[in-house]
Amino acid sequence: xxxxxxxxxxARLKGHVRHTPLLSSPFLDEIAGRRVLVKSECLQHSxxxxxxxxxxxxxxxxxxxxxxGVIAFSSGNxxxxxxxxxxxxDTSAVIVMPSDAPALKITNTRAYGAxxxxxxxxxxxxxxxxxxxxxxxxLTLIKPYDEPEVIAGQASVGLEIAQQAxxxxxxxxxxxxxxxxxxxxxxxxxxxxxxxxxxxxRTCEPDGFxxxxxxxxxxxxxxxxxxxxxxCDAIITPQPGALTFPIMQRLCGPxxxxxxxxxxxxxALAFSRLKIVVEPGGAVALAAALFRPxxxxxxxVICVASGGNVDPAFFAQTLTEFG
Amino acid sequence: xxxxxxxxxxARLKGHVRHTPLLSSPFLDEIAGRRVLVKSECLQHSxxxxxxxxxxxxxxxxxxxxxxGVIAFSSGNxxxxxxxxxxxxDTSAVIVMPSDAPALKITNTRAYGAxxxxxxxxxxxxxxxxxxxxxxxxLTLIKPYDEPEVIAGQASVGLEIAQQAxxxxxxxxxxxxxxxxxxxxxxxxxxxxxxxxxxxxRTCEPDGFxxxxxxxxxxxxxxxxxxxxxxCDAIITPQPGALTFPIMQRLCGPxxxxxxxxxxxxxALAFSRLKIVVEPGGAVALAAALFRPxxxxxxxVICVASGGNVDPAFFAQTLTEFG
Numbered sequence: 001x002x003x004x005x006x007x008x009x010x011a012r013l014k015g016h017v018r019h020t021p022l023l024s025s026p027f028l029d030e031i032a033g034r035r036v037l038v039k040s041e042c043l044q045h046s047x048x049x050x051x052x053x054x055x056x057x058x059x060x061x062x063x064x065x066x067x068x069g070v071i072a073f074s075s076g077n078x079x080x081x082x083x084x085x086x087x088x089x090d091t092s093a094v095i096v097m098p099s100d101a102p103a104l105k106i107t108n109t110r111a112y113g114a115x116x117x118x119x120x121x122x123x124x125x126x127x128x129x130x131x132x133x134x135x136x137x138x139l140t141l142i143k144p145y146d147e148p149e150v151i152a153g154q155a156s157v158g159l160e161i162a163q164q165a166x167x168x169x170x171x172x173x174x175x176x177x178x179x180x181x182x183x184x185x186x187x188x189x190x191x192x193x194x195x196x197x198x199x200x201x202r203t204c205e206p207d208g209f210x211x212x213x214x215x216x217x218x219x220x221x222x223x224x225x226x227x228x229x230x231x232c233d234a235i236i237t238p239q240p241g242a243l244t245f246p247i248m249q250r251l252c253g254p255x256x257x258x259x260x261x262x263x264x265x266x267x268a269l270a271f272s273r274l275k276i277v278v279e280p281g282g283a284v285a286l287a288a289a290l291f292r293p294x295x296x297x298x299x300x301v302i303c304v305a306s307g308g309n310v311d312p313a314f315f316a317q318t319l320t321e322f323g
Numbered sequence: 324x325x326x327x328x329x330x331x332x333x334a335r336l337k338g339h340v341r342h343t344p345l346l347s348s349p350f351l352d353e354i355a356g357r358r359v360l361v362k363s364e365c366l367q368h369s370x371x372x373x374x375x376x377x378x379x380x381x382x383x384x385x386x387x388x389x390x391x392g393v394i395a396f397s398s399g400n401x402x403x404x405x406x407x408x409x410x411x412x413d414t415s416a417v418i419v420m421p422s423d424a425p426a427l428k429i430t431n432t433r434a435y436g437a438x439x440x441x442x443x444x445x446x447x448x449x450x451x452x453x454x455x456x457x458x459x460x461x462l463t464l465i466k467p468y469d470e471p472e473v474i475a476g477q478a479s480v481g482l483e484i485a486q487q488a489x490x491x492x493x494x495x496x497x498x499x500x501x502x503x504x505x506x507x508x509x510x511x512x513x514x515x516x517x518x519x520x521x522x523x524x525r526t527c528e529p530d531g532f533x534x535x536x537x538x539x540x541x542x543x544x545x546x547x548x549x550x551x552x553x554x555c556d557a558i559i560t561p562q563p564g565a566l567t568f569p570i571m572q573r574l575c576g577p578x579x580x581x582x583x584x585x586x587x588x589x590x591a592l593a594f595s596r597l598k599i600v601v602e603p604g605g606a607v608a609l610a611a612a613l614f615r616p617x618x619x620x621x622x623x624v625i626c627v628a629s630g631g632n633v634d635p636a637f638f639a640q641t642l643t644e645f646g
Contacts, residue, residue, distance in 0.1 A: 021344060023366060026407075027434065042598040043346060084349075111350065268635065275365040275631035277598040308598035312591065312646025316639035323635025 001148050001247065003194040006187070009152035010159055012059040016088070017052050017156065018044050022164045022302070025273035033293050035300040037168075038270070038286060039161055042278050042308030046112070048234070049157055049184055049306050050081030050144075056153025057142045058085045066091050068138040073126050075101035076234055077307050078144040083114035094133055096126045104311055145183030146241035154184040158191025161302060162199065171198040174296050176256065176285035176303040179203040179212050180235035182244030184306060189251035199302070203248065203255040204285040206232040206263065212240050212248065213255025221245055231260050231314075234281030234307055256288040256295060261322075263287045267315070268322040270305060279310035324471050324570065326517040329510070332475035333482055335382040339411070340375050340479065341367050345487045345625070348596035356616045358623040360491075361593070361609060362484055365601050365631030369435070371557070372480055372507055372629050373404030373467075379476025380465045381408045389414050394462040396449050398424035399557055400630050401467040406437035417456055419449045427634055468506030469564035477507040481514025484625060488519055495521040497619050499579065499608035499626040502526040502535050503558035505567030507629060512574035522625070526571065526578040527608040529555040529586065535563050535571065536578025544568055554583050554637075557604030557630055579611040579618055584645075586610045590638070591645040593628060602633035 020040045028036045041049040058066060069092040072082040079095045086093035095109050099118040110116050119129050134141060143150060161175060175192060177185045182203075189201040203212045209230055214222040223239045230236055240248065258266075263280045266287035270278045278286070285303035289296065343363045351359045364372040381389060392415040395405040402418045409416035418432050422441040433439050442452050457464060466473060484498060498515060500508045505526075512524040526535045532553055537545040546562045553559055563571065581589075586603045589610035593601045601609070608626035612619065 018344065018346075021341065021366060023341075043344060047598055271600055271638070272635060275370055275600040277594055277600065312595060312642040315594070316642040316646070319635040319639040323639070 001151060001190060001243070003190065005148060005152045006155040006159070006191055009056040009149065010156045013052060013055055013153065013156050016055055019160055020044055022161070023274045023276065027273045028269060028290065031269070031290050032301065034296070034298065036289050037300065037302045038274060039157060039302060039304045040274070040276050041157060041304055041306050042276055042282055046077070046080040046084045047307060047309045048077040048081065048282065049154055050077040051084060052156050053150035053153035053183060054078070054081035054085035054142060057147060057149040058089050060149045061140060065140055068140070069093065070142050071096065071130055071134050071139040072142045072144070073130060074144060076105055077309055079105065079109045079114070080112060080309065082142050083109050083112035087113040094139060096130050102311065105309070145181035146243045148243065151183050151187045151244065153187070155187030155191040157184065157304060158188035159195060161188065162192055162195035165196055165199060165302065170300050171196065172298055173199050173300040173302050174298060175199050175201045176204050176288050176301060177201055178235050178282055178285045178304060178306045179205055180281070181237045181241045182212060182248055183241070184304070185252060186244040186247035188304070189247060193251055201252040203252055204288045205235065205255060205257050206230050206284060207257045207259045209236050210255060210257045211237070213257055215240050215245060216249060216253040216255050219249065232263060232281035232284060234279060235284065256292055258284050258287040258291060262291045264318045265322045266290060267318050271319060272323065276305060277308040277310065277315065278305045279307050282307035324474060324513060324566070326513065328471065328475045329478040329482070329514055332379040332472065333479045336375060336378055336476060336479050339378055342483055343367055345484070346597045346599065350596045351592060351613065354592070354613050355624065357619070357621065359612050360623065360625045361597060362480065362625060362627045363597070363599050364480060364627055364629050365599055365605055369400070369403040369407045370630055370632040371400040371404065371605065372477055373400040374407060375479050376473035376476035376506060377401070377404035377408035377465060380470060380472040381412050383472045384463060388463055391461040391463070392416065393465050394419065394453055394457050395465045395467070396453060397467060399428055400632055402428065402432045402437070403435060403632065405465050406432050406435035410436040417462060419453050425634065428632070468504035469566045471566065474506050474510045474567065476510070478510030478514040480507065480627060481511035482518060484511065485515055485518035485522065488522060488625065493623050494519065495621055496623040496625050497621060498522050498524045499527050499611050499624060500524055501558050501605055501608045501627060501629040502528055503604070504560045504564045505535060505571055506564070507627070508575060509567040509570035511627070512570060516574055524575040526575055527611045528558065528578060528580050529553050529607060530580045530582045532559050533578060533580045534560070536580060538563050538568060539572060539576040539578050542572070555586060555604035555607060557602060558607065579615055581607050581610040581614060585614045587641045588645045589613060590641050594642060595646065599628065600631040600633065600638065601628045602630050605630035
């Protein structure tokens with residue numbers, strides 16, 4: 001991983017990904033006690049930043065390999081990003097999803113044109129199914145985060161933040177990123193290291209699923225005790241990635257964590273003050289900016305709202321309770 | 324009104340208004356049967372395009388006049404736009420609002436720093452109250468639409484659409500605009516006449532409140548039978564403006580209308596497919612694009628999502644029923 005790879009990915013993404021706006025509201029500034037800028041990746045194609053990494057990985061393949069098709073394991077945003085990027089590259093995607101994944105996510109992934117292969121979490125191994133399919137059909141596996149071209153694609157979020165901050169005269173800020181496996185976080189950190197060294201990335205995770213925050217403290221990869229049972233499903237992973245962790249260790253931290261209710265409060269405020277739809281896992285960075293002000297320094301905080309793929313019923317309930 | 328005034332307003336707005344994105348989704352294209360592009364003015368400062376006209380009007384005043392303060396009558400988006408623009412110009416705003424206006428809108432207008440003067444719709448005249456206050460304090464009235472500098476400010480939406488369409492190679496399209504008094508509609512039409520003559524503005528109104536559509540047919544100003552009783556409150560006005568109508572008559576039409584349920588369906592689709600929050604009156608153009616395909620020609624339709632200031636409870640109910 002280096003900045004040349006990131007620039008090469010950005011060149012391939014140009015004209016295909018959305019340059020997402022950096023939104024703000026005086027009401028949010030007042031809550032946080034400082035200026036809050038929100039990089040709205042929920043407005044990205046497929047509803048999350050994952051489209052960037054998927055496009056980067058697909059566009060980096062040799063034409064002959066790409067036309068054989070790609071495969072991914074995911075029940076969520078990576079599935080939709082890969083499915084849409086494959087369709088726009090005029091190739092096929094197989095997405096291996098657990099049969100108990102939310103119906104909406106299965107429907108959406110199919111609607112983007114992907115072939116969805118369901119498996120039983122209890123009795124089947126998705127890796128075995130994937131390996132068999134990949135072997136039979138010559139498919140290329142697109143990993144969700146521990147893959148250099150994926151990290152390079154997500155890094156384009158950081159290049160845009162660096163440019164947007166410079167246009168506003170900002171050269172010092174904490175940049176809060178919602179962190180799962182660390183692909184977005186590591187990518188943004190590398191881009192900022194090169195283009196805006198005064199902007200420092202802080203990881204944001206749900207309380208109780210803070211594998212990255214703990215790993216940054218201990219200096220080695222720590223695991224979560226559980227990988228389910230939190231509304232922030234998009235960013236719940238067993239542990240930081242083997243490629244992403246060393247990058248985060250060098251450039252990021254200290255990590256921040258927030259509770260589920262604070263994530264929902266941030267969703268309701270993003271609704272009322274920014275007019276954007278953010279999913280729970282995409283709202284933890286904004287939640288940290290608003291509700292952990294004493295753990296942040298400086299006059300400006302930039303946070304990434306990383307995705308907006310949330311069920312209408314859950315969103316309605318969040319507005320009813322926290323709106 | 325001429326294009327020079329519009330360019331002068333755009334120069335004053337530069338760096339102060341958001342250049343809002345033109346969003347899209349393959350799911351919406353499929354429903355509409357053509358490419359749908361959504362100019363997301365709900366992401367504008369203060370949650371609607373009204374901030375543009377307010378900024379234009381305030382910035383056009385002489386410094387000595389501006390520092391005396393401004394006044395506006397409005398229970399909604401114009402109130403918030405004027406209040407925020409006044410605050411950012413470091414001057415004061417008085418907003419005359421009916422005492423039965425939604426509590427949230429009163430709270431927001433105050434939170435932007437405006438002085439809210441409430442009146443009783445049944446027994447008091449807002450004009451008398453406004454005239455008295457304006458006289459006493461030397462305040463300048465900022466009208467919501469029938470004011471050249473306000474129209475020139477709203478026109479910047481059209482300049483941006485022209486540029487964004489050109490970047491995508493689009494030179495022919497219907498441009499659907501949510502129409503109340505016609506300030507946004509007339510402004511966009513003038514900008515497109517100059518910069519993108521192949522883009523034609525069509526007005527969009529709620530069923531039963533189609534004063535502009537009927538006026539475009541009859542060739543003279545027609546009135547609505549009622550001015551309340553529809554969820555699209557932001558665009559319910561008694562009749563087209565004296566300044567805006569001749570512009571719309573020359574450049575716009577034929578008008579489109581949609582029912583309340585279609586507006587809510589469009590809100591739910593903007594939520595799930597674009598991840599933006601649109602209020603009922605801001606959703607009628609998208610509703611027309613999606614649900615009146617036989618009344619639209621061509622491969623591409625551009626619609627303005629003009630505002631997103633909607634109560635959480637109403638939004639939650641819309642998602643529950645139509646999500």
